[in-house]
Amino acid sequence: MDGEKAFALALLAVALYASLLVVWPFFTYVALAVFLAYALFPLQRRLAPRIGPRKAAVVLMAGATVLFVLPFVLMAQVVVQQAVEVAERVQSGEIDVGLLEEFLASDLGQDIVSAVQSGAGRVFEQSVGVVGGASTAAVGVTILGFLLYYLLVGGEEVVAWFREVTPLPRDVQETLLADLDRLTYAVLITQGVIALVQAILTGLGLLVLGFSNVLFWTVFAVVLGLLPFVGSMFIWIPAALLLLVTGRPLGGAALLVYGFGVINLTDNYLRPVLGGRSADLNPAILVIGIFGGLVVFGFTGIFVGPIVLGFTKTIVAVVADEYV
Template identity: 40%
Template sequence: MSTDTKRSKRFLLILGLLVGLLSFLIVLPFLTWILVAVILAYALTPINDRLSRRFSSGLSAGLSILIGLFLIVLPIVIILGVAAGQARQLFADFEPGNVSQLDDVIADRFGVQVDIATLHDAFSGAVKTGARGLAGNLFSIIGGLPELFIGFTVLFFVLFYLLKDGEQAVAWFRRSLPIEPAVQKELFEGTGLLLHNSLVGTAAVAGAQAALLGVAFLVLGLGNVIFWIVTTFVAAMIPLVGASIVWIPASLYLFVIGRPIAGVVLFVFGAVVISTVDNILRPIVMRRGTQLSPVVTIIGIFGGITLFGFVGLFVGPIILGLLKLIIDIFVREYPESVLLEQG
């Protein structure tokens, strides 16, 4: 390689890094919107593929977005809005002045003295922190209509062109990656498995458990059902925690307020039906492949929620799972580099 070629290559690399950094700074304010668009594009691809057989690529992408708007986005926004309202009502109902009588009830029934005020502070702090992280910037941007308009504009155009020209974009990306074909194939397949297991598998299991618990709450006459459905959905996605973190305390609550039969029914329903759903449904909807440890999943969920808001619930584990996949491939395919670094 000549001196001029080396100099040109070095300059092009520096220029590429500089432009790449500036591009990242430009994209960063809209990163959450872009991630939402990617998730929606993945979810709407099967619909778009069917529509593209009858219509042009642009028309099928537009129709897919309309379907996704009414079947996915709008219901989620409504549910989160109702859940936020019920959360505020729950905070009001749990004020120490409103539940101070539980001190005497618990003392009479179980012979245990409980400081409701202390429980209130702990409960309120935990729920408010969780709700704030769950909602993320979804509600914080409502106050700024220009930012909201720009965000939805970015979301719409990214989603539209992902659906319309997604195959060409993936093909260009494959050609541009300086990776061996076998390694590239494994990387793309592993990424597809991570997307499916997080967006389809885990979400389907968590959604089924949350819906079942919501029905049980309605039948038993418990309030703030939508809030508890959302809470159960998030909890069911967390390994080693699951929906039991909601239905077990709810069962104990029914015992405390003098409804032992309802408490037993809810406990049995949770232990037999809701917990069994995970064992039955998960093997059906989950694909074998890249599996994340509970630690990685938990860090991914909470870190993702903190960084990206509600969408981070799905994106966080995918990003950490992708990092693990890249490290595994690198260590296996290029062991000499690892040994050189160790030496």
């Protein structure tokens, strides 16, 4: 019997390792599917009794796709319009190119350029990690779509299967699942709240200074707010530079001070406070989870990292209470 058990455990270890090798190249897409399924499942539970689970899943996936793609379509339109407008203003002499070159050559200008280049490098690095080429992206999106669909349709069966195959008492299972649910909810909400707060603050600053398309830039700032290190800097730094080169140095300087002193500090303050309290995690552990997860798992690591550390804390507590 001991030999059979040892062989079965060895076979299980080999199977799990092989499965990890198969899934790992598309970990980002798998993680995104799991998080999207978690976020959409309450809506799935409400819609399924009315139109059926499969139709409900298709409707929710279509809605999520529109909400994801629409901001990028609007962004492309606005970028083209703004580029044409800037080119016309340069040709008419309204924008002093020489003044811009002089500012960029200054110490402050060099610091800002370095910060933007560093942020751009990180975004590019993460984009390459997520996309990984057109063919890999196509396969990844396909995996994401199929996995999201079947998690929405059969999510409850997955949880039931976990309960059946886990050789733990029912109360221990309840503790683990409840804490995992709480951690996932807390981390996702924290990231969303921070992105929303940063976007609102950015939009208010642009509105006060008289920029156009404030609503679009506010919506786009929500997307950028999910990116670590960068946030909405890609919006208010170029806006401040535009004010500086168009003869409004006071407004440009004020926006830079407001951005670095208020918007950025909001991220530094809210992330550990909101995430730490709602997830019952020490803020230091939460920050380590975010940055460590980013290094290990890529973009989705900003969600996965804190969940992994928080769930590890739960497992340690359960083992200490039940088995030590």
